[in-house]
Amino acid sequence: MILNISKIAKSAGVKTPDLITRPIGRKVYEATEKKLLNLSDNEVIILDFERVEVIDSSFIDEFLVKLMVEPQYGNVFLKLRNISPTIEINIESVLQAYSRYNGRIAITKEDFGSKQKYYLGTLSHHEGDIMDYMRTNKSATLDEISNFLGISEDKTVKTLNELVDLKLIRIYDNRYTCI
Numbered sequence: 566m567i568l569n570i571s572k573i574a575k576s577a578g579v580k581t582p583d584l585i586t587r588p589i590g591r592k593v594y595e596a597t598e599k600k601l602l603n604l605s606d607n608e609v610i611i612l613d614f615e616r617v618e619v620i621d622s623s624f625i626d627e628f629l630v631k632l633m634v635e636p637q638y639g640n641v642f643l644k645l646r647n648i649s650p651t652i653e654i655n656i657e658s659v660l661q662a663y664s665r666y667n668g669r670i671a672i673t674k675e676d677f678g679s680k681q682k683y684y685l686g687t688l689s690h691h692e693g694d695i696m697d698y699m700r701t702n703k704s705a706t707l708d709e710i711s712n713f714l715g716i717s718e719d720k721t722v723k724t725l726n727e728l729v730d731l732k733l734i735r736i737y738d739n740r741y742t743c744i
Contacts, residue, residue: 566600566608566610567610567613567646568597568610568611569615570593570612570615570617573596573597574589574592574596576596577593577595577596578592581616582616582617582618583618584617584620584621584624584628586623586624587624589624589627590623590625590626591627593628594627594628597632601638601641604638604641606640606641607641607642607735608642609641609643609644610632610641610642610643611644611646611675612629612643612644613647614646614647614648614649614652615646617647617649617652618649618651618652619652619655620652620656621655622655622662626659629656629659630659633670633672634670641732642732642744643672643673643732644673644675644744645673645675645685646674647675647676648674648676653680653685657686660672660687661687664686664687669686669731671685671688671733672686672732672733673696673743682697683700684696686731692724694714695710695728695734696743698710699734699742700743703742703743704740704743705740705741706739706740707721707722707741710725725741728741
């Protein structure tokens with residue numbers, strides 16, 4: 566499912582290209598919730614920020630972080646599309662701050678970003694390597710990833726489970742796949 570955030574904001578009476586403040590974040594979140602009523606397990610939701618130039622930390626807290634942590638969205642995967650460098654910096658800052666105090670969160674991006682990665686949030690070195698490997702190979706077995714990393718399967722499984730819990734990759738039929 567692709568959600569155009571600019572169109573959703575306009576349908577909620579919010580003017581774009583800048584989405585700032587908590588009240589606007591709440592409005593866009595509420596309008597987005599209506600579109601997410603009949604989600605399938607493991608569905609990928611692409612949040613397309615085309616024509617949005619700036620979002621601030623308050624908007625990110627009320628919109629994006631809520632989508633990432635609300636229990637009703639626990640079995641879906643989020644991915645960002647068309648985020649500007651400013652949006653990327655602001656999201657990264659909020660995710661790092663949230664992770665510092667509330668538990669780690671991260672999100673995938675469709676495009677290679679300014680920090681040369683396909684995700685936002687704090688990941689370990691091995692987690693980042695797996696994300697890069699998965700982006701290139703699309704899917705892999707535990708053995709393939711363990712060999713790539715050069716670490717034990719036990720440590721690889723633990724790392725992969727962390728990425729699955731963060732909803733950055735998923736497992737299907739004994740293969741790990743990128744979103």
